[in-house]
Amino acid sequence: MEETKRMEAGVGALGLLALAAIGAALLAFGWDRGPDVLVDFGRELYVPWRLTEGDVLHRDIAWFNGPLAPWILEGWMRVFGVSLDAVQALNALVIVATTALLMSLIARLTSRASAWAGALTFLTVFAVAQQEVIGNFHFLSPYSHGITFGFLAGLIALDGLARGLASQRSGWYLVAGAGAGAAFLTKAEISLAVGAGSGVMLVATAAAGRSAGWRARAIMAWAIGATAMLACAWSRLDAQLDGVGVRAALLGTWPYALDDRARDLSFYRKMRGTDQPLASLERMALWTAGLGAFVAAVLAIGARVGASGVRGARLIAFGVALALGVAALFFVPIHWLLLPLPLVLLARALLVFRRWVRAPQTATLDAARLSFLVFSLALLPKVLLAPTARQYGFVLAVPGTLVLVSLLVHCVPHWTSHGPGQRMMHRVNGPPERPSARRRAMSAAGFGLVVVFCLANLFATTQRFRSKTVEVGIGADRILAKGFRGVVMAELLRDLGKRTGPDQTLLVLPEGIMVNYQLRRRTPTRLVNFMPPELVFFDEDAIAAELASHPPDFVALIHRPTLDYGYPFFGEGFGEPILEWVRAHYDEVRIIGDDPFDPNPKAFGAAVLQRRAGR
Template sequence: MAGGEWLGLAVLAGLVVYFLAVSWRKWPDPLIDFGRELYLPWRLANGAVLYRDVDDFYGPLSQYLNAGLFKVFGPGLMVLVTANLVVFTAILAVIYRLFRRAWGPGAAWVSAAVFIAVFGFSQLVGVGNYNYATPYAHEATHGLLVCLLLVAVLSGWMETATLRLSFVAGLLFGLSAVLKPEIVLAAGLVTGVAYMGQRWFRRPLGRAAIGAWLVGAVLPTAGFAVYFSTQVPWGQAGQFACRAWLNAASSTRFIGDPVQTGFLGFDQPGPHALEHAGATLLALLLLAVIGAGAWRVDRATGTVRRWLLLGGLAVGLGVVAVKVLPWISAGRCLLGLALIYAVVSAVAVLRPPKAGTSSRVPLLRLLLAVLATVMLSRMLLNGRIHQFGFYQAALAALLVPAVLIGELPERLGLGKWGRGMAVVGCLALLGPGVVFFAGRSRQLLLMKTHAIGESRDRFLTFPAATDPTGGLVGSASDWLRAAPGGEAAALLVLPEGEMINYLARRPSPVAPFFFFSAATSGGREAAIVRDLEQRPPDWIVLVSRDLREYGVQRYGESPEQGGQILDWAGDRYEVAATFGGDPLDFRQRGLMILRRRH
């Protein structure tokens, strides 16, 4: 690397430090999702078995990795954060390396900077967790790293399918199979495209290479099956080991769920499809303006004229980016752009390479385009930068500056001035968007001043005047930690709140981790009540949670939305403490602790 590139890497490191400092200990949400990411490894580290004693939607790899960290270093939010920062650094390094090989160091630097500033540690909505320090699901960030490493391996495997590369490619695919459904899908499609590319160029693929791939692919699932077989019968052990994809393939609990439907954009498919089409057309128009401007600047005569054209186009793009573009909905264009670029890349691969050129760069670009497109599958008609966009939309967003800077000038045959215009146009168009997202995140993060937890579990959330939820969670956790019974005293939090279980160090008596919607429908709430009959908790916490997006106005209002559990608790429990208003009414923001009568 040249000295200038090392300086660029130092600037990227400085960006990481800055955005970490702005968001320090402000990453998680006190009630939603991330409590599970702390509670599950704490329970597993203390002898519980995943899926038998504690439930989860996804595969076993991430939770057992985190449990291993807790076993070695002790439980703690900052233990996971430290590990997650290592994962983030690895993702950033692989992105930079892959993009550098595909589009050059300049494109790689800009893409990496966008990744850090927009996707790394931002909070763009009221709920935390959508970042790489405290992800809502570790399977998401671990899975993105696995998929990027798979692309790196497959780009070499397509040229020479050695036994070592075949085994590593199979192993990475196998790791995806014990993570998350969309990660399995992404790894599978990327592998399929790589195989077709390998066959297209008629490169030999021996039986030994196929066997090595199969061994690697089976190894992670087989390893977990063997482990689970020491805890449960073999049939159940196999199901547990395959949970990542079996849950998606066979479970009906989320069919018709309004929140999941909304995540996909299927709640209003027609309007959403039109929004996506319009956003994609607008994005293509702006990219065409940059391309045409770069071509015009490159062919202009005279230095002064070139500078005037370059400056005028840059100012015009900047004004449009600042005054016109609705950046909050910028994610709407990403699927269309990624699909178009995947097709363009596929055509480039299918064309015979020019004499003296390698097919490796076009193949790598195609693999990255396919991965970026497939990662958007969970937001098919609801593309967004915020929320799940931190990992699902990130790669597609990074393709835009990479292609503008590293590929468009090459395709247009541009010289120095044209390449410069492409860079300036890219920065003028995308720079205001990066500033918008970074500024929006900073405003939200600055509001987080209320501390919850102690020592390595300490984090900051919104004060009571903004959102009292964090204060309620902290107060209840402190109260329960001081209550008699210690870690042997079981705690049930309704309708959701494993963060309280974790901070209070009180295990739940039942496996589910939330008690509404898909977890209680279809007869599941009655099954939970039967389990509670067998293992009644010592404590029950009722905490306000806005469930309107699930169609619930008041928790417990119907038999399959908490009503059966509350009826069961009935006279069996008495009020031990209250904080705030009525906990069953999300508008009152309250919390109640119930103690079992003896």
């Protein structure tokens, strides 16, 4: 027994070292290659920089997410300096903490093998990954820190509740409540999922077969933790905003998430798959059936190998699954491999719920499993009919994907060794005296499929990262960008750096606040981006009036097609009053690259405009 424990400890230590090495290599390779030079991420640097200079959310900066993420980034920058490197270092710590919590949860809910496989999947597919042209959809440089910080807070909430229910310690409920309160202060989609998952555990607590006093203390501790976080945020907002608009600021994303005008933009309908709902449902059903048949066949082969009694059965099953998985990738694109996610999660949740309701007083493990499944499902509405690891899926699909990993590595093999599953496998594979060997071989085959999925995503990421060789910005703010787009942005920074003084203002349209951040030049308006969602949330005429009262010294027009939102360019269907005002008051002094309104999809360029004398 002692020798077995020492062996398990040694294997665990080697596994941790291997994961640490993989994580470190990914971070080193992705460092400076993740941020997009134009889209989204500039806001994540500009806003906390302005907060360190004394600006206030909602008063000086138009903000439609919760306040927690920019406050954390502001505090981090005050301690470690204002730089991209400092933010990436913070995000590296978030990746470590997220990996550790995911491993803890998955190991408690299923098995250690599932936890190792899940950690590998998270690191290679989600944490530092890029499968398309635009970056910003991974944890090292996310399009919104609210979604990654909120996700981590949600894991703290679920882990605390699972530990508290199992140990009967109300202190864990206090931690869980604080996590849930923090998640509420980030983004609506995260808050909704954390609330749903936490609700399951609170119901389980109320139904637990323990003393009424303990149940009351536990639920009260959770409420105190959540309320304390919200009260702290309210206090700071109230002090900064002098009591004006505090409630709306505390609600963060919720008013905007419920705005039909934003939800109906073509970009978001396509992300959800609701632009063509029937076609999306048909595609989901076909992929679910096809992938289900393929996975069942691979696991059945693994079971047959295990039942045969051949030496090295697990290694053989792993190798066969690896080979078959690689062969399959020649025929299927990896970005649709998560399409079955909603259907599988729903089916799994119903099975666990059925088992839990039979014994709610004692089934604490099933309650925690159901909580995680509900959390996984509740994250999906934004990508409901088209879930992938790309774009918003880099966070929203994480827990559901790890459920799939656990099914492959642990749940299905375990099911074949008990009850009806055991009897069925005996009839198919026999002989009955080798159930454990069969289970281990099936688990190895499932792990092989997981490794194929990880390697395929890792290959796509490395191809994207290797193409980024152009330096945009310098020093601790350097970004490595791709091709002509990077060349234009680098030249734009050099040009504006010479033309503008540190006290002058710069307006970049319709998107490109990264330029303001890297040059440390303020934008003259509360708005930092002028894309369709922002102009839906904030009145265009009011923005034009704000520009007229605080005109920028320089304007940069960036080539940014907006067909994904249903419009050709800024000024064609949205932003007309702003662009008209700019053209009436500014003269073009230089074009870098192509014309910023060139309809050629391969074009990219920027125009520099200077305010006319006397205007």
